[in-house]
Amino acid sequence: MAKQIRNLSIFILILAAMMLNQPIMAKSDIEMSLNCKSALLMEASTGTIIYEKNAHDKLEPASVTKIMTMLIVMEALDSGKITLEDKVVISQKASKMIGTCLLLEEGEVRTVKDLITGIAVESANDASVAIAEYLSGSEEEFVKLMNKRAAELGMADTNFVNSHGLHAEGHVASAHDIAIMSRELIQHEKIFDYISIYMTKVTVGKKNNVIRELANKNKMVKFYDDVDGIKTGFTDNAMYCISATAKRNDLRFISVIMGAPSTGSRNNDARKLLDYGFANYSTYVVGKKGEAIKKIEISKGNKINANAVLEKNASVLIKKGEEKLIEKKIIIPDKVAAPLSKGDKLGEIIILKNGESLVSIPVVIDEDIGRAGFFNNINKAIRYWLSD
Numbered sequence: 001m002a003k004q005i006r007n008l009s010i011f012i013l014i015l016a017a018m019m020l021n022q023p024i025m026a027k028s029d030i031e032m033s034l035n036c037k038s039a040l041l042m043e044a045s046t047g048t049i050i051y052e053k054n055a056h057d058k059l060e061p062a063s064v065t066k067i068m069t070m071l072i073v074m075e076a077l078d079s080g081k082i083t084l085e086d087k088v089v090i091s092q093k094a095s096k097m098i099g100t101c102l103l104l105e106e107g108e109v110r111t112v113k114d115l116i117t118g119i120a121v122e123s124a125n126d127a128s129v130a131i132a133e134y135l136s137g138s139e140e141e142f143v144k145l146m147n148k149r150a151a152e153l154g155m156a157d158t159n160f161v162n163s164h165g166l167h168a169e170g171h172v173a174s175a176h177d178i179a180i181m182s183r184e185l186i187q188h189e190k191i192f193d194y195i196s197i198y199m200t201k202v203t204v205g206k207k208n209n210v211i212r213e214l215a216n217k218n219k220m221v222k223f224y225d226d227v228d229g230i231k232t233g234f235t236d237n238a239m240y241c242i243s244a245t246a247k248r249n250d251l252r253f254i255s256v257i258m259g260a261p262s263t264g265s266r267n268n269d270a271r272k273l274l275d276y277g278f279a280n281y282s283t284y285v286v287g288k289k290g291e292a293i294k295k296i297e298i299s300k301g302n303k304i305n306a307n308a309v310l311e312k313n314a315s316v317l318i319k320k321g322e323e324k325l326i327e328k329k330i331i332i333p334d335k336v337a338a339p340l341s342k343g344d345k346l347g348e349i350i351i352l353k354n355g356e357s358l359v360s361i362p363v364v365i366d367e368d369i370g371r372a373g374f375f376n377n378i379n380k381a382i383r384y385w386l387s388d
Contacts, residue, residue: 037259062233
């Protein structure tokens, strides 16, 4: 009996030791159990991918397609090609669109602003076709532009067939590519004037006498703290999809879900990803575009000095608790020679963690500096002698 008790005791000790050596499942791992075909979580400022599930699977994106449509519209607005007040005549093709629509009539006139609102809030297919025709002459030509822009952004898993996302053979994208175009879209800050709206009204109809009350298809805009976009989608083939973005302080994430079985499941999975990001990560902000880093002495120039500034907004994504491991190394000369053109690189800021380089951020001059002329040199000489 004593031998049996001893053996049992040894067995229990071995079992306990084995259990102690098993990895403990973190709460975040449990939260990453998602009920969808594919998913991805991206930090927006750096493009860092935090989590992915089948992220390169080519799936139907449904109305999430409209992110690219809105991106091309915003780029056209920023370039001055179109304005928000431009008037668009609704074509027969646009008026006959099915699915979610503003119910636009052939021949009625709507502004670009009306159509963007319809796309962003109502996910209106007729508005998508109308804006596509206005920008490119036809939806087919606009789709070529969509695919060209996708290629420029490195969206290798994507092929667009239409501007709205209704089922079409060969119309596919991946969670990875949707995150890329979402990140590009939200660089245009004015888009938040539309994608963050929860409820609004628009006037439609040839006689301009029909008031449509619109509620954003992206309910997360209202029911999840800090979500301010971007786009949902659904077809029988695509199932429920979303690209959602949320910002807290200086940290913004993009959460993409594709092929979820229901609206609730889709939104719940998108929320899980966002919660995971905010719970586990933070950003080390280096500075904003144009922020002065150092005053540089200019030799042989028509100015004595100029500012070295950040070329772009700069931040580094880190896990919470790593802040003390970050250091910043500024490599900029004290003196440079003219001539210089605005935007010329002067040096860089290197961000390191535990001594290892994470990112290099260019520092540039903030203005044009010409060579010193005769009177500049006289003025410098007088200043030099007076300084004594």
